[in-house]
Structure formats: structure tokens, C-alpha cells
Amino acid sequence: MKILITLLVLGFSSILSAQDHATGYVFEDNNQNGKKDHREKGITNVAVSNGREVVLTDSKGKYKLPVGEDDIISVIKPSGYKIGSNEDNLPQFFYIHKPKGSPALKFKGVKATGKLPKSIDFALVISEEKEEFTALIFGDPQPYTQQEVDYFAEGIVTEVENIKNVPFGLSLGDLVGNDLDLFNPYIKAVKKAGIPWYNLLGNHDINFEVETDMLSDETYEAHFGPANYAFNYGKVHFLVLDDVLYPDPRDGKKYWGGFREDQFEFIKNDLKQVPKDHLIVIAMHIPLSEPGGKDTFRDEDRKKLFKLLKDFPHTLSLSAHTHIQRQDFFGKEEGWQQEKLHHHYNVGTTSGDWYSGKLDENNIPISTMRDGTPKGYAFINFDGNKYSIDYKVAGKPNSYQMEIFAPKVVANNRRTQAGIFVNFFMGTEGDEVMYRIDDGKWKKMDYVEDYDPSYLEMVYEWDLAEDLMPGRRSSNPIKSEHLWRGDIPYKLETGEHKIEVKATDMFGNTHTATSSYRLEEPK
Structure with missing residues (x-):
């Protein structure tokens, strides 16, 4: 018995x-x-x-x-x-x-x-994967309506339709704007890129009526699978994470950037299987940085993440969310435990300034972002455990990497406080931006944190218009973190003068642009 x-x-x-x-x-x-x-x-x-x-x-x-x-x-x-x-x-x-x-x-x-x-x-299929490859990155498509899905499809996806020599793409959250019924239209739009497409969850992709963060991604999971996952390509390990804590654990309202303990368990166990000489790319929605000094990310969680990465000398993190573009570098003061600073790239968005601004020739909003960065997307180029980044402005040639603002006409031989401004979209403080006039001597431009005058002009056009303009007014400007200024030479011959600018980014690539201004005798 x-x-x-x-x-x-x-x-x-x-x-x-x-x-x-x-x-x-x-x-x-x-x-x-x-x-x-x-x-x-x-x-x-x-x-x-x-x-x-x-x-x-x-x-x-x-x-x-x-x-x-x-x-x-x-x-x-x-x-x-x-x-x-x-x-x-x-x-x-x-x-x-x-x-x-x-x-x-x-x-x-x-x-x-x-x-x-x-x-x-x-099921896996053996496939040749070169260590040199390029990934396509979208930030915040974020359509609130079917019309905005169409703006996204026609203004962004059409440019990369059936793209070649790019093995996969990734969207960095806010796939839609609160209406989760738009997940399927979004999926159909991105499908036209013609490549495998990974996604992650943003704060506008969640189920708002839930009471615990564990249930905030139910509809996302039904369409895309896990909100936390990883994959390898070449010598790069991609770690895709939901960093939206909802409801905010501090007051049970809205959301906060950070991770749950089960996510840290996953990250720790995942990284145990990754060779130390591989590049770790962590993709999330809310940036690790806190633009404007706001408390948008739980500091303790940033430090925990950095501790888990301390033995990996090659790292990069990606985010979107802010609808601006910026480069951040973290050191020991922020809890980073290596001598080489950690690079965090907050990617400019495909929706730009939430589909605002004047309409282009195809009736799509130009949607320049508040820091003067035009809407667009990024290509990250990998070579083993190294990387470089190219930002592509939607509707513009690859060479369009900066916007020059200068007065159209200046009084000859009369001092002016006006200046030549350059918004270098991928720039960061420390990059070298030079300018010259009429094939003259190259001079360094000064890095400034200020409002981009090109964007100010765009916004005030709405406010000064006597008739209602098609589209929707752009958002108020914020100070740009990739802006440079140079003085205007005013003691030259009257007439047109050429402005040349060259800027070298953090990856050693040099970009050029030209503009002009006119000197006239004072009246």
C-alpha cells in the first residue's frame, strides 16, 4: 500500500x-x-x-x-x-x-x-551573417488617427520600401498614439519596408485601465509578442526592453521610466550568455537621460543597469520618446562603471513634432521637431563590435545633415548682432563645426545652447499669418543641443557672399553645407 x-x-x-x-x-x-x-x-x-x-x-x-x-x-x-x-x-x-x-x-x-x-x-535556418551590417531604426511613428498612419506610410515608409542590404528594422516605441486599434494599420504600413521588423513598447502603446505594470502590455503582446526580448546578429547582441513603468509606482498615476525586478533578472541572465567582446545594444523607449532636468527615469534603475553592463566594454543604448534628437554620454557621476563613457542615442522621430507644421508638396506635414531636427530615421552601421550612426532626414538627400540660418541681407560696414547659425542634427558638444566666407580662412563656430532660429521662424510664420494656414501649428521651440554660431563678416564688398560649413561628427565623418547672404550699402 x-x-x-x-x-x-x-x-x-x-x-x-x-x-x-x-x-x-x-x-x-x-x-x-x-x-x-x-x-x-x-x-x-x-x-x-x-x-x-x-x-x-x-x-x-x-x-x-x-x-x-x-x-x-x-x-x-x-x-x-x-x-x-x-x-x-x-x-x-x-x-x-x-x-x-x-x-x-x-x-x-x-x-x-x-x-x-x-x-x-x-525553427532556425542557417544564414550567412556578416559582421558588417546596417540596421534601420524608427522612433515614435505615433499616429493618433488613420490619416496620421497614412502620413507615416507615405512620408517615411515609402522612402525605405523594399530596402536592400539592411537585414532588419526596429521601431523604438510609441508605435501608435493611445488607440491600440491602430496597431494593425501600423503593422501593414511598416510591412512595406520588406524586411523583418522588430518593435518595442512605448508609453502610448499600453493598456491604460490596468492597475499593475505586468498587465499594461496585454494588447501589445497580442500583436508583437514579448515586451522584453533579445537577439544576436553578427557580433552584436540586441536587448529590447520595456522601460515604461505604468502606473507610476510613486503615485499610481501616469508613468515613469524604469524597470521591474523580473526585468533585471532577465537582463542579468541574458548577459551571462553573451561574450564580453560583443557589442551590447540596449533599445528602450524612454531615454536614460532626463532632458530639461525632469525626473523622467528612476535613477536607481539606471545604476542597476549600468552595474550589469560593467564587464562589457562595447555598449550603446537607444531611445526615442522626446521628439527631439540628442546624444548623451554617461560617466561615473551617473553610475557608469567604466572609464570609457557610455553613449546613449535619443533618436529623432518619424512623426517629428507629432505631424505638425506646414504641408509639403505631397500634403504631408513637414513636422520639424522643437530643437530644429527635421523628422526622419536612423541607420546604425555595425562593423564587428563597433558602430557609427547616420541620420536620414525624410524627403531630403543623405547629404542633408545640417541647416544653416543667416540673414538674407546685412548692412555693409555696420556692426550687427545677427549671426550665422548651424543646426548639426547629429552633433554634440565637442564636435568641430567650421565655417568660411567666399573661400576665405576656415574659422571655428561656437557651440551654443539656444533656440534654433530656423525653427523659430517656422513657428512664428503661423502666428503672424493673416489667414489660417493648412495643417497644424508647430509646437513651441526648446533649446537645441546641437547648435553652433558664427559672426557675420560685414566689412566686405557689397553683393552676394557664399557661406560654407563643414562639421565633423563623433564618428569622424565630415559633412558640408552651403548658404549665402548679401551685403548692401546702408540706406
Whole structure:
């Protein structure tokens, strides 16, 4: 009798164990049918996660992970393999396990997934991945209406439609503007880029009626999968994170930038599997920096993240959210634990200044951002564990990297306080910006933190217009962090004078632009 009871207990325990753990294989999908066929081999040492723990597959490609009632199992794509995408070019690297589905919400979440499958398998296909490659980055598409989805599709996506030699893209959150029914139109718009497209969650992509942060991404998960995940390409490890704490743990209202403890557990376990000489790229929505001195990110969490990165000499972090563009460099004062500063790139947005401003020739808002950065997107070029960044202004040639502002006409031989201003969109304090007049001597321009006069002119055009203009008035300006000024030579011959500017960015690339002004005799 005692033996029988023991056997029954052991049997019940094994059933519980089977239900409490997800198992499966990561395998070479030779015929690319998405299913593990008998002769297809498992792949060893591939990382798989449940959003907290990270395990490696064994010699047969098998893994085993604890699983609860609300978990997503995801494979962390290794370099040298590609993962399948669905018909909308969304990578399918995950399995959602929500036996009861998402709670009832205004915007639908995940349907009940039922009983855990006996085997959750992930198909990978061997693929040549060069260490030199380029990723396409979008910040904040953020359409609030279908018309704004169309502005995004026609003003941004059309430029990169069926792009070549770019293996994948990534949107840095605020995929939509609170109306989560726009997720599908957004997906259809980005699909036209023709490449696998990764996404992350922003503060305008969440379920606002929930009471805990763990439930704020239910509708996002139903469309895109886990809000925290990772993948490898070449010698780069990408760590994609939801850094929107909602509701704000301080007062239960609005949101705050930071991470939960389960996310730190995932980050720690994920980084254990990454070689120290690889480049770690962390993508998030809310920047680690706090523009304007506002308390937008929990300082303690920034320090915890930096501590986890202390043994990785090659790092980069990305964000959007602010609808401006800036470069930040973190050192020991902010908790960074290495001698080399950490670079955080707050990317200019594809919606620009929320689809405001005058309409262009295609009836799309020009939407220049408040710091004078035109709307656009970024290309990050990787070479092993090194990187460089190119910002592409929508609707302009690649060479358009700065805007020059100068008076149209100046009185000859009369002192003026007017100046030549250059907004160098990818610039940061310390970059060298030079100018010269009429092939003369090159002079250094002074870095200033001020309002971009080109943008001021744009805003005040609305205020001074006697008739209502098409479109929507641009937002009030803020001080730009990539602005330079030079004096205007006024003791020259009357007539037109050429302005030449050359600027060297942090990656050693030199960019040029020209403009002009006219000297006339005082009247």
C-alpha cells in the first residue's frame, strides 16, 4: 500500500512538473516548413527564455524552462541563423502561454491559449551573417488617427520600401498614439519596408485601465509578442526592453521610466550568455537621460543597469520618446562603471513634432521637431563590435545633415548682432563645426545652447499669418543641443557672399553645407 501511494505521489508530481515547465527544441529547419521533422537536428547552446530565466539548449537542442499562467517563451536568435517571420514581416521567435487569456480590456489582448503544448519548438535556418551590417531604426511613428498612419506610410515608409542590404528594422516605441486599434494599420504600413521588423513598447502603446505594470502590455503582446526580448546578429547582441513603468509606482498615476525586478533578472541572465567582446545594444523607449532636468527615469534603475553592463566594454543604448534628437554620454557621476563613457542615442522621430507644421508638396506635414531636427530615421552601421550612426532626414538627400540660418541681407560696414547659425542634427558638444566666407580662412563656430532660429521662424510664420494656414501649428521651440554660431563678416564688398560649413561628427565623418547672404550699402 505504501509503495502504491508513493507511486501515485510520484506520478502526480511528474504531471505537475510537466505542466509547470515548458520544453521543446531549437532546431535547424532545413526544409523551412516551420516544423521539426524527424531528420532535422537540434542546435546546441542556444539561449531560450521565459522572460526571467535564460537557459541553453543541450546537445540535442532541447531546453526546459519554468512557466506560469502568464509567460512568453522566446528563443534568443544566435548569430549565423535567421528566424522565420509572418506575412507581416514580424519575427516569430516566441510562444505565448496564457491559458486563460488576457483580462477583459478596452483593446483586446491575447486569447486563451489553453493547455501548454508538449513541445514548444523554435525553427532556425542557417544564414550567412556578416559582421558588417546596417540596421534601420524608427522612433515614435505615433499616429493618433488613420490619416496620421497614412502620413507615416507615405512620408517615411515609402522612402525605405523594399530596402536592400539592411537585414532588419526596429521601431523604438510609441508605435501608435493611445488607440491600440491602430496597431494593425501600423503593422501593414511598416510591412512595406520588406524586411523583418522588430518593435518595442512605448508609453502610448499600453493598456491604460490596468492597475499593475505586468498587465499594461496585454494588447501589445497580442500583436508583437514579448515586451522584453533579445537577439544576436553578427557580433552584436540586441536587448529590447520595456522601460515604461505604468502606473507610476510613486503615485499610481501616469508613468515613469524604469524597470521591474523580473526585468533585471532577465537582463542579468541574458548577459551571462553573451561574450564580453560583443557589442551590447540596449533599445528602450524612454531615454536614460532626463532632458530639461525632469525626473523622467528612476535613477536607481539606471545604476542597476549600468552595474550589469560593467564587464562589457562595447555598449550603446537607444531611445526615442522626446521628439527631439540628442546624444548623451554617461560617466561615473551617473553610475557608469567604466572609464570609457557610455553613449546613449535619443533618436529623432518619424512623426517629428507629432505631424505638425506646414504641408509639403505631397500634403504631408513637414513636422520639424522643437530643437530644429527635421523628422526622419536612423541607420546604425555595425562593423564587428563597433558602430557609427547616420541620420536620414525624410524627403531630403543623405547629404542633408545640417541647416544653416543667416540673414538674407546685412548692412555693409555696420556692426550687427545677427549671426550665422548651424543646426548639426547629429552633433554634440565637442564636435568641430567650421565655417568660411567666399573661400576665405576656415574659422571655428561656437557651440551654443539656444533656440534654433530656423525653427523659430517656422513657428512664428503661423502666428503672424493673416489667414489660417493648412495643417497644424508647430509646437513651441526648446533649446537645441546641437547648435553652433558664427559672426557675420560685414566689412566686405557689397553683393552676394557664399557661406560654407563643414562639421565633423563623433564618428569622424565630415559633412558640408552651403548658404549665402548679401551685403548692401546702408540706406
